[in-house]
Amino acid sequence: MYKGYRLKVNGTIIENLMIVRGSYSMMREQRVIDSYHDANGTYCEELSPASKAIIQFSIRDRSMEEQAAIAAAFSSRNVSVEYWDDTTLKYDTGTFRVENPTYTHSYAVRDRIRYGQAAIVLKEN
Numbered sequence: 660m661y662k663g664y665r666l667k668v669n670g671t672i673i674e675n676l677m678i679v680r681g682s683y684s685m686m687r688e689q690r691v692i693d694s695y696h697d698a699n700g701t702y703c704e705e706l707s708p709a710s711k712a713i714i715q716f717s718i719r720d721r722s723m724e725e726q727a728a729i730a731a732a733f734s735s736r737n738v739s740v741e742y743w744d745d746t747t748l749k750y751d752t753g754t755f756r757v758e759n760p761t762y763t764h765s766y767a768v769r770d771r772i773r774y775g776q777a778a779i780v781l782k783e784n
Contacts, residue, residue, distance in 0.1 A: 662750070666714070667741040668732045677725070679776060682717040685745050688782075711783035712753060714742055718777045720765055726774045733757050733779065740781060755781040 665683060666673040687710040694704045718729055732738070737754055744751040758780035765775040 660749070661743065665743045666716075668738050669735075670739075671728070671732050673729075673732065677718055677721070677729070679717040679719050682715075684716070685712060685714050685742060687711070687746060688713050712742065712744070712751070712755075712781075713783070714740070714755070714779075714781040716779055718779060720776060721774045723772050723774075726762065726772075729777070730762070733760055737784065738781070753783045755783050757781060 664672045664675060665678070665685075689710045690707040691704050692707050694702070697703055721729065735757070737756055739752065740755045741750055741752045743749075760777050760779050762777050763775040765773040767773070
């Protein structure tokens with residue numbers, strides 16, 4: 660049952676309002692273990708039953724305080740993620756590799772920085 664969030668990283672919920680509308684996607688990376696043409700000439704593939712999840716999304720423009728929370732959630736290379744699985748319509752968990760997020764500045768004035776959107780890619784180990 661959906662609990663109102665899509666991601667929980669190392670126990671911290673990434674609020675839906677932090678995710679840019681329309682940017683979130685979750686897919687299964689299926690690995691082909693064999694491919695062949697059958698007697699009718701139809702191309703066939705055998706897929707590995709265990710597939711790994713890939714989660715992609717963008718974080719919206721944010722304040723320094725919000726950036727501190729995001730940077731803390733994705734501070735290590737491998738993170739524990741609870742995520743909404745769109746293929747099973749339930750939550751699943753896994754260890755994911757964080758693919759080098761880049762944090763850009765929209766602008767900086769005096770003692771404040773405003774951060775621009777950041778793309779986040781998580782690949783299941």
